[in-house]
Amino acid sequence: MSSKLSAKVTSSVHDDTAPSKFAGRNADALNTVSAFLTAQTPQAWFDKAPEHLAELLMDHANCEKKAASTALSMMYRYVEHPELLKKMSSLAREELRHFEQVLDLMAAQGVAYEQITSARYAQGLHALVSKVEPKRLVDLLLCGAVVEARSCERFAGLTQVLPDSVAWLYASLLNSEARHFQDYLQLAQTVNQQFGGYADLQQRVDEFLALDAELVTSPDDQFRFHSGVPRG
Ligand SMILES: [Fe+2]
Numbered sequence: 001m002s003s004k005l006s007a008k009v010t011s012s013v014h015d016d017t018a019p020s021k022f023a024g025r026n027a028d029a030l031n032t033v034s035a036f037l038t039a040q041t042p043q044a045w046f047d048k049a050p051e052h053l054a055e056l057l058m059d060h061a062n063c064e065k066k067a068a069s070t071a072l073s074m075m076y077r078y079v080e081h082p083e084l085l086k087k088m089s090s091l092a093r094e095e096l097r098h099f100e101q102v103l104d105l106m107a108a109q110g111v112a113y114e115q116i117t118s119a120r121y122a123q124g125l126h127a128l129v130s131k132v133e134p135k136r137l138v139d140l141l142l143c144g145a146v147v148e149a150r151s152c153e154r155f156a157g158l159t160q161v162l163p164d165s166v167a168w169l170y171a172s173l174l175n176s177e178a179r180h181f182q183d184y185l186q187l188a189q190t191v192n193q194q195f196g197g198y199a200d201l202q203q204r205v206d207e208f209l210a211l212d213a214e215l216v217t218s219p220d221d222q223f224r225f226h227s228g229v230p231r232g
């Protein structure tokens with residue numbers, strides 16, 4: 001199995017940034033997702049994050065809700081996979097708990113929750129998902145792995161640039177997103193092996209990673225949790 005699929009610990013995220021007081025306890029999680037992703041979030045995104053705090057928190061709340069609802073919809077669609085049902089049930093509960101934590105933080109920061117448009121990121125990744133089973137399920141799981149890994153990487157970087165009154169939440173959520181990443185990736189491998197999805201799963205992983213890299217490193221008009229490089 002190749003390095004991406006085994007998600008080996010080989011390097012760290014944001015080596016070029018100053019160490020933060022939150023960094024040490026999350027080192028393993030960071031190393032794991034860093035070894036998986038092929039592109040780091042551009043520093044320009046992190047530099048702009050503090051001035052977009054309200055949008056960031058609202059979009060983060062939306063992402064946690066979406067993560068829970070994605071897990072639930074897989075539980076409806078794929079009832080014949082016991083391992084998937086258990087992992088997705090646990091994940092949905094955890095994501096809803098994260099949602100509640102973001103709501104509490106928004107209230108503490110005086111941020112009123114409004115409807116905002118979603119980022120291009122999730123839709124962009126989903127455009128690559130096959131319409132045909134069992135490849136569709138493998139792709140959905142790979143999508144989940146990539147989104148969780150990217151979220152974990154952004155959480156880590158945000159702890160370096162946001163005030164402590166907000167950064168603590170990102171430090172506290174980081175490890176669970178790394179675990180979700182590993183759960184999704186392992187489920188994708190299991191499903192692919194058992195039901196014959198892709199002859200070369202690594203090649204498919206690389207296609208999703210290339211798309212993720214393009215979406216997070218190209219210019220973007222919106223500022224969202226998974227947006228690209230801010231224009232201006
Ligand atoms: Fe979450």
Ligand SMILES: [Fe+2]
Binds near residue numbers: 067095148176177180
């Ligand atoms: Fe998650």
